[in-house]
Amino acid sequence: MDNPAAVRGQHVQSNRVALGVVTAIFFMWGFLTCLNDILIPHLKAAFALTWVQAMLVQFTFFGAYFLMSLPAGRLVAALGYKRGIVAGLAIAGVGALLFWPAAQLHVYGLFLGALFVLATGITVLQVAANPYVALLGPEETSSSRLTLAQSMNALGTTLAPLFGGLLILSAEPRSAEQLALLPAAEALAYRAAEAQSVQVPYFGLALTLFALAVAFWMFRLPTIAGVEDGARGGRLRDALRHRHLLLGVLAIFFYVGAEVSIGSVLVNFLSMPGIGEGLSEQEATRYVSMYWGGALVGRLVGTVLLARIAPRRVLGVFAVMVMVLLAVTMLGSGALAKWAVVSIGLFNSIMFPTIFALAIARLGTLTGEGSSLLVMAIVGGAVVPLAMGWLADHHGLQVSFLLPMLCYLYIVFYAWRGARLQD
Template identity: 40%
Template sequence: MNLSEHASAEHEISTAAVSRKQYLFPLILITSLFFFWGLVHNIDPTLIAHLKKTFTLNNLESSLVDFSVFIAYFLMAIPAGIMMKKWGYKAGIVFGLLLFAGGAFLFIPAANTHQYFYFLGALFIVASGLAFLETAANPYVTVLGPPQTSSFRLNLAQSFNGIAAAIAPIIGKYTILTNTEVTNESIQNMDAATKAKFIEEASNSVKAPFMVLGLIILAVAIIFIFLKLPEIKAQSSSVKEKSIVEIFKIKHTRWAIIAQFFYVGAQICFSSFFLVYAENAAGLDHHSSSNYLAVYGALFMIGRIIGTIFMRFIEAPKLLAIYALLAVILTIVAIFGSGTYTIYCLLGIGFFISIMFPTIFALGIKDLGEDTKTASSLIIMSIVGGAVIPLALGYIADITHNIQYGYSVPLVCLLVVLYFAYKGYKPSFNK
């Protein structure tokens, strides 16, 4: 799930073209940001599985990792916009990088406390920084070069999210996941001293990767402080925009906001609980399932590329409906099946949900004209579904004692997306 794909829809930008020598290095740095926040988002499943075992959490408690990340996005969206409107996008990027680095460094004292709550706090700070970065990065990508190639630069930068999705699980596998041979049952049978030592070792495994990440991000922040970037100025308009209430009365936009809420929630459920699901449904340990998770990330990226090509020949709502229906079928199999083939179902789901965010977004702002910016903000804020929906999955999995039954939650979410693709997308400016 990726906000960076739609930040450009929130901003109307005018700027003079700059020479290749002037924009190449800034473009490289801006593009690196897409990779870094993709890395954080896609290491969350590893963190959830690792912290769940370390602190013997239930599914609802472990889903607070996603809650901490996405509630930060929701709470920081407006402050980020206000700050950048007052001081500019460069200030927003630098501030976001400093928050990002600071949150990464906070994983060290969090590990020292051996308390789950402090890990959640560190994640919240990291995600707050990402909210600033994702709000600012796309406008810079669009101006760092000739206007006629802005779409190419944007798609190129976004592709680094997909690269991060494939790499992050492998990094997590070899740096964070420890004592994978220790079972949940053996942890419960440990005496107090042995369990305390296990928690200490497992907590410490998180220190090194986040310390390295923090140092890299801090170095990037310092570079940005001294880097001269093109000015970005929003175009003024004399046309009065509709209010939030008026925008929400527009049928296809209202349904896009609802569909995006449920889609983001579903996407986070599928990825974040991947390792937990693989352990329970297919009997795989976390190291083995990390390889599948990397494939999941790669298929998500490939699915987006192929879906974009298909849209040249198939109408977007129709393709969205086909993909949503196939994802629904695979989810049903994942809920009631057992064995390794259920993992292949999750991989297929990753492919088919890949086009949903951008497609829902584009259909939701269709024909809005001057009201596009306000509608875009509302659709983007609906990513708070990533904070709420996983809690429901965790709760159902806990009360049924079956993580697979918990996947009935993203199933319902996909049905909402299917309805949007079938009927809810149709432009209507009536209530």
């Protein structure tokens, strides 16, 4: 007869190995998502876009979460977590490959189409990987475990701006006014070269995604008893009867919308004359990297905090800190405003994984439905940046930070009231 203690030890060890393997996925989707912050200023210059037009990058990317999360949930339910992750990687790889013809033909709409396919793959990864990590151990440490996995996501978002700044924003940017002074053929050639500079980076990312898909197909991941192994959840409306999930869906919507909005304008905000004191767009990407690096540090620290302090309390305090920093960003100037906005990343760090874990707590066989709804709510990253772009076009970039501040106010409410479990 097997020794129960030895079996438990093997189970814990298997879960730890699985957690280590799945964190590679978190790194990749963080890296790919954060590259949008570099694509926006790049494509804005290459196609002479307004802020609203440029924010269509985020609208398309995060709109895929809304449109594809339910199909992704059905796909993962049919395939299981492991094969769902493999499918997500393959779909994302196809999306990255599509950047090549989009750049070759120099059509902004094709870039948006490629982003939609890429985001569809990441949607499948989100639906599969987030609940898998949350359920890969005791419920009371799910927030800490998911935050640890998300720290690899933050590592990806930290490195992506440096990668993008080196390979995508390496050319000297030219304003619309400067391009207007050039001969038409020369201006067109400049814009075409700008668009094509994304080809090699995204082709390399496509190969990496396909290689990861093959590696995961060959790796043996443990199943989650009672959730993945033959169990079937109820309908979406059954999941939404849980108040903490319903309010958590809104919290994810507002959090992702605020985080993506801030990241989308960082390069342009930091290179403003009154803020960055002469920083070029390429130099500003270093501060974007610091912004996401703060999220990495915060998640590593948060992994420890969340194991010792009630996750709701940590979430509420961090959201209040972000509101204070946004107020300084809006009202300040120079180095004060610059470092305030960069510091937001530190306090953003634990928010997504903590909200996610709080929202799916005690859902049982409805965990899959809850996960799909939470991933669908990532559409906030499509809606809020578009609204912030409109504010920036009409009232100035600095004033537009008021919108994410209101989003964080809701997160304070969710932390202190909305996430409470009903007996």
